[in-house]
Amino acid sequence: MIDTIATPGEFTQRWMDPPNFYLAPHLRPFRFTLPRALEILDVIRNDDEVRFTLLGDLDPGIRSTRTRAFRQAPVEEVAQWPFRLVHFHLARFYDDLLAGFQEEVMIPWRTFLSAHGFTWQRCSPLLFLSGPGGHSTYHTDQSHGLVWQIEGAKTFHSYYAPEEVMSAAAAIRCESTGEHPPLHDARTVQAVRMGPGDLLWSHVLTPHWVTGDTTLSMSVNLSHGGLARQGRFAQREQVLRDHWDKHPDEPWLTDLRNARY
Numbered sequence: 001m002i003d004t005i006a007t008p009g010e011f012t013q014r015w016m017d018p019p020n021f022y023l024a025p026h027l028r029p030f031r032f033t034l035p036r037a038l039e040i041l042d043v044i045r046n047d048d049e050v051r052f053t054l055l056g057d058l059d060p061g062i063r064s065t066r067t068r069a070f071r072q073a074p075v076e077e078v079a080q081w082p083f084r085l086v087h088f089h090l091a092r093f094y095d096d097l098l099a100g101f102q103e104e105v106m107i108p109w110r111t112f113l114s115a116h117g118f119t120w121q122r123c124s125p126l127l128f129l130s131g132p133g134g135h136s137t138y139h140t141d142q143s144h145g146l147v148w149q150i151e152g153a154k155t156f157h158s159y160y161a162p163e164e165v166m167s168a169a170a171a172i173r174c175e176s177t178g179e180h181p182p183l184h185d186a187r188t189v190q191a192v193r194m195g196p197g198d199l200l201w202s203h204v205l206t207p208h209w210v211t212g213d214t215t216l217s218m219s220v221n222l223s224h225g226g227l228a229r230q231g232r233f234a235q236r237e238q239v240l241r242d243h244w245d246k247h248p249d250e251p252w253l254t255d256l257r258n259a260r261y
């Protein structure tokens with residue numbers, strides 16, 4: 001079960017606490033059509049900041065052949081492989097592949113946040129692409145995310161009561177990171193099926209994992225670091241701020257260089 005937030009007023013109430021929720025499509029202050037996932041894959045695989053991971057129990061020979069061929073193989077063939085790909089610096093493509101993204105998505109979204117009393121320290125888009133059977137790791141993010149499913153489908157798994165699974169302090173110590181989620185009672189998991197156009201708010205420092213579908217799946221996560229409203233952080237983010245007060249050398253290590261996925 002997942003709530004759908006339908007008004008800015010509900011959003012300004014609900015963003016402070018888990019669990020995750022849908023944002024109703026009409027609340028989205030932007031309209032933008034990205035190129036098809038296959039086209040994006042074909043361009044972005046050649047960028048030196050792309051992170052590509054082959055998944056599954058592949059024969060070691062096939063694994064190394066595919067790893068070497070990832071940039072040159074026909075893109076239609078790559079799209080059939082079980083893989084995940086992330087790119088955390090989409091601004092590199094604002095002048096060509098993603099022309100208009102800054103003006104049509106990022107500025108309207110930041111304007112929406114600003115108009116409703118929010119401030120932040122980082123707000124940038126992250127790209128997630130996966131092939132058939134692709135999945136993310138089990139992890140937490142040091143940011144709130146607006147997950148925008150663009151093409152294909154996936155299921156976003158998190159917990160109804162993350163505090164019962166992992167404290168913010170444990171998440172900050174990265175105790176959640178692993179290739180697969182730990183054993184859990186399925187009734188405690190909020191499994192959200194996402195199709196094209198769906199928008200999910202993912203709460204900061206809550207453990208989650210994402211499973212893909214049978215086809216290419218593409219989403220963009222608008223990631224927010226240091227999000228506050230009227231000077232107040234969400235409680236889990238406040239734990240992070242308190243941690244940084246005691247470890248002032250660490251905030252510099254938590255930007256996109258160390259984002260987990």
Ligand SMILES: [Fe+2]
Nearest residue numbers: 140141260261
């Ligand atoms: Fe994440």
